[in-house]
Amino acid sequence: MKVGLVFGVSELASPEAFREEAANFVRVLEQDFDVVGGEIIQSRSDFRKLKEKINFNDVDALVLFPLTGGTEGFLKEFSVFRRPTVFYGNPFNNSLAAAIELREYFRDRLIPSTVVKSSEELKAALLAYDDMKDVLDRFLRARIGLIGRVSPWLINEKLDIPYTHISLKKFYEYYEKTTAEEGWEAVKEIVENAEEIKEPDRESLAKAGRVYVAIKRILEDYHLKGFTVGCFDLIGKIGTTPCLALAMFNAQGIPAACEGELNALIGMMIIRKFFDEPAFMGNLADFDENHVVIAHCTAPLVSKYVLRTHFESGRGVGVAVEFPPGKATLFKIRGRHAVVAGVEVEGNEFLESRCRTQVRLKLEDAPEFVDGTLGNHHLLAYVDPEELSDLLSELGFEVMLY
Numbered sequence: 345m346k347v348g349l350v351f352g353v354s355e356l357a358s359p360e361a362f363r364e365e366a367a368n369f370v371r372v373l374e375q376d377f378d379v380v381g382g383e384i385i386q387s388r389s390d391f392r393k394l395k396e397k398i399n400f401n402d403v404d405a406l407v408l409f410p411l412t413g414g415t416e417g418f419l420k421e422f423s424v425f426r427r428p429t430v431f432y433g434n435p436f437n438n439s440l441a442a443a444i445e446l447r448e449y450f451r452d453r454l455i456p457s458t459v460v461k462s463s464e465e466l467k468a469a470l471l472a473y474d475d476m477k478d479v480l481d482r483f484l485r486a487r488i489g490l491i492g493r494v495s496p497w498l499i500n501e502k503l504d505i506p507y508t509h510i511s512l513k514k515f516y517e518y519y520e521k522t523t524a525e526e527g528w529e530a531v532k533e534i535v536e537n538a539e540e541i542k543e544p545d546r547e548s549l550a551k552a553g554r555v556y557v558a559i560k561r562i563l564e565d566y567h568l569k570g571f572t573v574g575c576f577d578l579i580g581k582i583g584t585t586p587c588l589a590l591a592m593f594n595a596q597g598i599p600a601a602c603e604g605e606l607n608a609l610i611g612m613m614i615i616r617k618f619f620d621e622p623a624f625m626g627n628l629a630d631f632d633e634n635h636v637v638i639a640h641c642t643a644p645l646v647s648k649y650v651l652r653t654h655f656e657s658g659r660g661v662g663v664a665v666e667f668p669p670g671k672a673t674l675f676k677i678r679g680r681h682a683v684v685a686g687v688e689v690e691g692n693e694f695l696e697s698r699c700r701t702q703v704r705l706k707l708e709d710a711p712e713f714v715d716g717t718l719g720n721h722h723l724l725a726y727v728d729p730e731e732l733s734d735l736l737s738e739l740g741f742e743v744m745l746y
């Protein structure tokens with residue numbers, strides 16, 4: 345197992361005073377692991393120099409040892425590598441205190457991390473990360489993108505994780521290069537297989553297809569494995585929505601979230617990567633004693649569907665998908681917190697005053713769930729709630745299982 349090791353010493357202290365301790369630590373770690381690094385750093389500029397010298401992207405885990413307090417500001421920079429991280433702390437010179445502060449920073453960025461204070465605990469923590477290597481890599485190394493901006497009503501959307509940003513201007517450049525024929529070709533089969541096409545005409549369907557083609561090219565050019573798009577901003581400019589494109593991508597295995605939401609995208613990525621299933625991202629539209637209804641204008645095309653307009657704007661192409669009955673999981677991720685509930689898909693509703701796909705779920709004590717959940721958008725997937733909750737815990741989320 346390849347381990348990247350770095351020591352931090354405050355600029356107020358002399359690194360010389362710690363050289364011997366650091367060298368001994370390296371020697372002990374080298375007995376069990378292939379160690380790279382081992383340097384003492386004291387500032388952000390030291391971090392930048394070290395980054396040029398050592399590729400921490402290819403280590404299996406990081407060990408960061410703040411030998412003193414006052415080291416958080418530059419050791420936190422190692423979060424950029426998104427490697428499982430063990431913080432070693434001892435009870436002297438505010439070492440442990442700094443380690444605990446650093447762990448919080450990493451966990452907020454969804455990086456599995458832990459604090460240890462003995463070499464036995466360190467070895468055990470590293471071996472545990474090694475055991476989970478495949479699982480963790482699948483989660484930590486995914487390249488995701490945000491097209492446009494996070495929708496302004498997502499007032500709780502704070503998620504400090506790396507993503508590639510594609511401006512709307514860039515998106516429009518791609519869109520302008522597509523043609524109506526290409527757009528139509530892209531959606532032709534989807535149109536043919538629809539139960540009904542309610543409002544959209546051929547021109548509108550071709551336009552929705554052009555959005556699909558433009559995004560597909562963006563995904564290829566930027567090597568993205570999933571994305572979210574600030575969809576409402578498109579309406580004024582090109583008179584359509586990406587609802588149909590997102591429905592198609594999700595059905596094809598590419599996690600695609602709307603409204604620029606990264607939290608939902610992370611959840612969709614997890615469901616796709618670990619269960620090979622799509623997830624439906626919906627608004628909590630209603631609830632009663634034992635039910636909730638979630639609704640949105642895009643949904644993975646998992647079964648029968650009707651093509652409609654997007655509800656709020658009356659433009660573009662939205663989808664009303666009939667979700668098949670069965671056991672499923674309703675969940676929400678917000679930062680490092682997650683709520684998970686086992687539900688039963690009972691059927692669909694068809695109110696005209698709501699987003700087009702409306703799924704009615706049986707959920708025991710629904711008011712309690714609604715009271716305790718973390719905001720509006722939820723994800724629905726046909727997976728086992730306990731399995732999902734165990735996986736989320738393994739990935740470092742704090743899970744509330746209903």
Ligand SMILES: C[C@H](O)[C@@H](O)[C@@H](O)C(=O)CO
Nearest residue numbers: 497603627640656699720
């Ligand atoms: C509740 C939000 O403000 C919603 O309007 C949003 O999530 C949408 O679904 C918009 O289609």
